[in-house]
Amino acid sequence: MAALPLFVTGCGGGGSSSSPPQTGVTPPLVPAGPSLPPLPSGAIRTAYAGQFAVGAALKPSEVISGSEAAALVADQFSSVTAENIMKPEALAPTPGNYNFGQADEMVDFAVANGMEVRGHTLLWHRATPDYFFEGTPAEVRARLETYIFDVVTHFKDRVQHWDVVNEVVADGGGGTAPYRDSNWYRAAGGPNYIDWAFNAARAADPNAKLFINEYSTEFAGKRDRMLGVVQDLLARGIPIDGVGHQMHINRTLSAQNAFDALQAVDNLFAGLVNHITELDISIYSDPGSCFVNGTGCADDIGDALPASWRRQQAQLYRDLFNGFLTFPSLLSVSLWGLTDDGSWLNTWPVTRTNYPLLFDRDGAPKPAAFAITDPTYEIQ
Ligand code: G3I
Numbered sequence: 001m002a003a004l005p006l007f008v009t010g011c012g013g014g015g016s017s018s019s020p021p022q023t024g025v026t027p028p029l030v031p032a033g034p035s036l037p038p039l040p041s042g043a044i045r046t047a048y049a050g051q052f053a054v055g056a057a058l059k060p061s062e063v064i065s066g067s068e069a070a071a072l073v074a075d076q077f078s079s080v081t082a083e084n085i086m087k088p089e090a091l092a093p094t095p096g097n098y099n100f101g102q103a104d105e106m107v108d109f110a111v112a113n114g115m116e117v118r119g120h121t122l123l124w125h126r127a128t129p130d131y132f133f134e135g136t137p138a139e140v141r142a143r144l145e146t147y148i149f150d151v152v153t154h155f156k157d158r159v160q161h162w163d164v165v166n167e168v169v170a171d172g173g174g175g176t177a178p179y180r181d182s183n184w185y186r187a188a189g190g191p192n193y194i195d196w197a198f199n200a201a202r203a204a205d206p207n208a209k210l211f212i213n214e215y216s217t218e219f220a221g222k223r224d225r226m227l228g229v230v231q232d233l234l235a236r237g238i239p240i241d242g243v244g245h246q247m248h249i250n251r252t253l254s255a256q257n258a259f260d261a262l263q264a265v266d267n268l269f270a271g272l273v274n275h276i277t278e279l280d281i282s283i284y285s286d287p288g289s290c291f292v293n294g295t296g297c298a299d300d301i302g303d304a305l306p307a308s309w310r311r312q313q314a315q316l317y318r319d320l321f322n323g324f325l326t327f328p329s330l331l332s333v334s335l336w337g338l339t340d341d342g343s344w345l346n347t348w349p350v351t352r353t354n355y356p357l358l359f360d361r362d363g364a365p366k367p368a369a370f371a372i373t374d375p376t377y378e379i380q
């Protein structure tokens with residue numbers, strides 16, 4: 001919430017400010033929105049207690065003791081994910097040299113506040129130094145196993161869930177599908193690296209729950225490829241406990257798509273747990289080309305968020321969380337960020353102002369936050 005001064009309040013006339021008029025400066029606009037009371041203490045985490053944990057992906061600045069952000073997190077959430085600082089490039093920037101400082105601070109914050117931690121992520125084709133991919137497949141394997149064993153051991157008993165592999169599934173058919181044609185696939189000489197990763201994590205901490213984490217599981221094609229990979233792992237006795245559905249969606253998606261993803265995992269009857277790991281709801285509805293090459297993306301609306309979009313987003317959050325309650329296999333739902341200004345969606349797939357989360361740029365609760373915590377709240 002470092003950007004608190006971004007918005008001024010009370011514009012629209014009638015103000016009694018004694019500040020001198022600022023000539024030639026256009027003050028930032030307050031996004032049109034209903035005036036809302038504070039969110040009751042603990043509203044989000046207690047609304048779903050006993051069903052699933054509710055988490056947020058955090059930056060180091062959001063767990064600094066005494067900060068507004070840390071107070072908000074501790075009050076409202078029951079799980080923490082490090083947005084970036086537990087990725088390989090952060091934990092092991094050079095071979096054999098671990099850099100656990102910031103991650104330890106975040107994990108210790110979670111433990112001190114009685115929160116769960118989702119470790120994200122032990123293996124990804126991004127955010128990983130090049131040295132991980134050097135040498136023969138045997139060398140790549142030994143390095144990966146050592147890294148995973150060391151990291152999981154370091155956080156043993158403090159991190160309950162690990163995204164062991166992230167985004168290993170192909171976006172389409174052909175080629176290496178169902179596996180992504182990635183630096184990992186090429187360095188290992190095939191998909192065996194997935195087995196190596198899960199086995200190393202299990203060896204380090206038999207109690208941690210181990211996940212495959214994937215995006216677009218709300219769509220049948222990607223989902224089916226992911227399920228094929230999971231079934232193969234299960235059939236060969238690779239230790240996998242659950243499926244993480246990232247769930248980066250937009251306000252026009254039907255909630256049913258998300259439920260289909262959870263149901264598909266249940267339909268395997270393998271006892272797997274479901275987690276929603278990176279939920280956010282973009283207010284932009286884009287064509288596929290926007291995500292492939294950044295073309296055709298919806299125009300930046302800046303501060304002019306249409307009220308109908310805000311309502312649609314809040315309703316979708318409500319529909320999702322209501323439906324989530326009907327899945328006993330769903331044990332964790334995490335938002336990918338805390339406040340709208342900190343979201344990755346302000347710079348991806350193009351730079352534009354987005355409003356995807358539950359708290360606004362002032363750290364104040366949005367209609368979506370009330371929609372998922374108060375059944376009597378009429379979405380405005
Ligand atoms: O911290 C540096 C800063 O010092 C530097 O000045 C700046 C210049 O680019 O970069 C900063 O690092 C950026 C980092 O985010 C922190 O803001 C990296 O460039 C940028 O690549 C990184 O992006 C993250 C991305 O993963 C890649 O690791 C996003 O914040 C993060 O939200 C995103 O998260 C992923 C999940 O891990 C997996 N699922 C998809 C999701 C969204 O892409």
